[in-house]
Amino acid sequence: MLDWKSLYKTIDGVDKILLSTHENPDGDGLGSAYAMYHYLKGIGKDCRFIHISELPFEYEFLNTNQIIETYNTDIHNHWISQAELALIFDVGDYRRLRKIGDELVANGVRVVNIDHHPDLSDGRFAENYIDLDVAATGEMVYDFIKAGEIALTEEIAEGIYTGVMTDTGSFCYSNTNQKCHQIAMECIAAGVNTSAIYQSVYENSSKGRIALLGQILNQLKYNESGELAWFTIDQAMMDKANATNKDVDGFTDFVRTIQGVEVAVMVFENGPDTCRINFRSKGKYVINGIAKSMGGGGHQFAAGAIASGSLEEILPKVLTETRAALAAQNGAVS
Numbered sequence: 295m296l297d298w299k300s301l302y303k304t305i306d307g308v309d310k311i312l313l314s315t316h317e318n319p320d321g322d323g324l325g326s327a328y329a330m331y332h333y334l335k336g337i338g339k340d341c342r343f344i345h346i347s348e349l350p351f352e353y354e355f356l357n358t359n360q361i362i363e364t365y366n367t368d369i370h371n372h373w374i375s376q377a378e379l380a381l382i383f384d385v386g387d388y389r390r391l392r393k394i395g396d397e398l399v400a401n402g403v404r405v406v407n408i409d410h411h412p413d414l415s416d417g418r419f420a421e422n423y424i425d426l427d428v429a430a431t432g433e434m435v436y437d438f439i440k441a442g443e444i445a446l447t448e449e450i451a452e453g454i455y456t457g458v459m460t461d462t463g464s465f466c467y468s469n470t471n472q473k474c475h476q477i478a479m480e481c482i483a484a485g486v487n488t489s490a491i492y493q494s495v496y497e498n499s500s501k502g503r504i505a506l507l508g509q510i511l512n513q514l515k516y517n518e519s520g521e522l523a524w525f526t527i528d529q530a531m532m533d534k535a536n537a538t539n540k541d542v543d544g545f546t547d548f549v550r551t552i553q554g555v556e557v558a559v560m561v562f563e564n565g566p567d568t569c570r571i572n573f574r575s576k577g578k579y580v581i582n583g584i585a586k587s588m589g590g591g592g593h594q595f596a597a598g599a600i601a602s603g604s605l606e607e608i609l610p611k612v613l614t615e616t617r618a619a620l621a622a623q624n625g626a627v628s
């Protein structure tokens with residue numbers, strides 16, 4: 295476990311603190327920042343939770359009193375210029391802060407990184423708290439709270455639980471361990487309504503998302519052994535389903551649930567000449583090396599990349615890299 299004393303010291307010396315997470319935020323980044331927001335508010339800090347994207351509908355339950363703000367130059371730049379500290383959660387890559395990251399640099403704000411993603415060496419972070427052994431950044435916030443012997447309030451627990459629940463796929467993925475369940479127990483004891491959070495996050499699919507899923511399932515492809523499954527999404531499919539980019543989240547995890555499938559891959563042409571690639575593994579194959587070779591990264595069994603090029607250009611490259619990685623890990627010559 296990390297030594298959190300220096301973070302307490304950093305926080306002690308400042309008043310105005312910005313909290314943020316990556317673009318297209320997920321439950322871990324949002325929940326972690328939400329938990330920390332409530333801790334900091336509780337000790338009287340002047341803090342704001344500002345991120346670059348629209349808040350996904352399923353996380354509205356975290357937005358009590360509209361505390362989660364979407365970045366707006368006119369509204370926020372003055373406040374950000376006066377911030378003394380920025381705590382960034384689960385970001386994976388500084389660039390995923392987009393305009394907020396630029397503003398922090400321009401104003402010389404001290405930026406602290408709290409994350410469980412690898413490969414985060416970036417000079418723009420003044421301090422790094424990186425723990426590759428935890429399932430979620432929410433678990434790191436839990437560790438921080440515990441290290442300070444701070445009471446787990448319902449709000450802090452709600453944020454931590456949301457982070458751990460979403461990054462472990464509701465305590466089902468291979469990263470789930472005893473500690474994740476221990477955290478869940480403490481969060482429930484603190485008053486967290488776990489089924490309400492589950493329903494908000496997982497039982498809130500838009501009709502566009504389901505229509506798109508139907509198209510995907512119709513065109514799923516498998517390799518010869520059936521261990522690799524992949525699908526593609528292009529703009530015509532998105533239009534037909536009336537789906538948004540966010541609706542795509544979780545599809546790769548879903549395809550991985552198929553019997554015999556060890557690795558699921560998505561190539562999503564999410565804009566002109568740009569593709570978002572997702573890799574998910576059941577655990578037999580490590581797939582973040584493939585993501586890295588495509589300019590991305592991530593965890594051993596859940597990784598991704600953004601690549602320049604059309605679907606027609608990118609898909610063959612992704613399949614070649616993936617087949618080669620699987621063959622190499624099987625001990626065969628690719």
Ligand SMILES: [Mn+2]
Pocket residue numbers: 322323384410429430431461
């Ligand atoms: Mn995470």
